[in-house]
Amino acid sequence: MDFQLEEPDDMSHTLTVQWTITPVTAPRPFLACSRCGGHRPFTCSGKTRLNANGRRLDAWLIYRCAACEDTWNRPIFERRNVANVDPEALAALQGNDPGWIRQVAFDIEGLRQCTDRIEEFADCHVERRVMSGTTACTRLDIVLVAAQVSSLRVDRLLSTELAVSRARLTRFEAGGLLTLVPEARKGLQRPIRHGSRIVLDLSAQDDRAEIAARALLAS
Ligand SMILES: [Zn+2]
Structure with a gap:
């Protein structure tokens, strides 16, 4: 029998990356x-x-x-006494602060107060950051930072960013190789959630180095 060196503990074989996800289209x-x-x-x-x-x-x-460029004014607030307006909001409105305007534009819950029918978009920008580990890993741990609500599904995000087909991701999930933290039923089909993690066991995948490399760098 061939005695191999014992594997180092699991942590050293985990690549942990943080993905900050910014939706593109309001x-x-x-x-x-x-x-x-x-x-x-x-x-x-x-x-x-x-x-x-x-x-x-x-x-x-x-x-x-x-269709015709006619305008619709979405109320942010109306008939509000100036004393009751959040000073930060007032400054942002006076200065046309694009970051603040973006928050309002992507505030889908606020928008629901005006209409029941809303078209959502799944396109997003993903910024990658290594927390620990290297691409010589057997386990990939992706931490999601998604400050703005997005309808982007977990499987769409992963298949686009890791270039792994959705069918293969489904097999990973069924085989217990893909775990979402916190756990969710049919988690792959759910929208991404801020602070959640996706853990992939890649130990049996021949292309694990390629997958790990894509987790680090956009292809
Ligand atoms: Zn029109």
């Missing part, structure tokens, strides 16, 4: 367009409007009908 509400008629998707213009009436303020995010 959700589009479907609204009845008063100019061209019918329900149309409205695209966020990225511009806001702030109106003062005495001590009362109105603020809107401007959207445009995808």
Whole structure:
């Protein structure tokens, strides 16, 4: 019998990476367009409007009908006493702060107060950072940072970023080689969640070095 050196502990064979996921396209509400008629998707213009009436303020995010460019003003707040407006929000509105506007544009829960029908997009930008380990790993641990809500599914994210087919990911999950933390039933089909982790056991995969390399660097 061939005695091999004992494997080092599991940790040393784990590559841990952090993926920061930023959605690219803001959700589009479907609204009845008063100019061209019918329900149309409205695209966020990225511009806001702030109106003062005495001590009362109105603020809107401007959207445009995808068909005729007619505008829709999405209320951020209306008829609000200036004393009750969050100073940070006021400064952001006055300075047209793109980061703040982005947060509002991607606030899908806020948008749901205006319409039931919303078109969501799964395109995203993924920034990769190594936490520990190397590509000479047998286990891959991906930590998700997703500050903004996204409808992107876990399997779509992984298949795009790791260049592994969704069918193969499903086999991994069924075979217990892919685990989501916290655990979720049919987790691969669920939208990504901030702070969750995806653990992949690659020990039996011949292309594990390639998969690990893609976890580190976009292909
Ligand atoms: Zn229209």
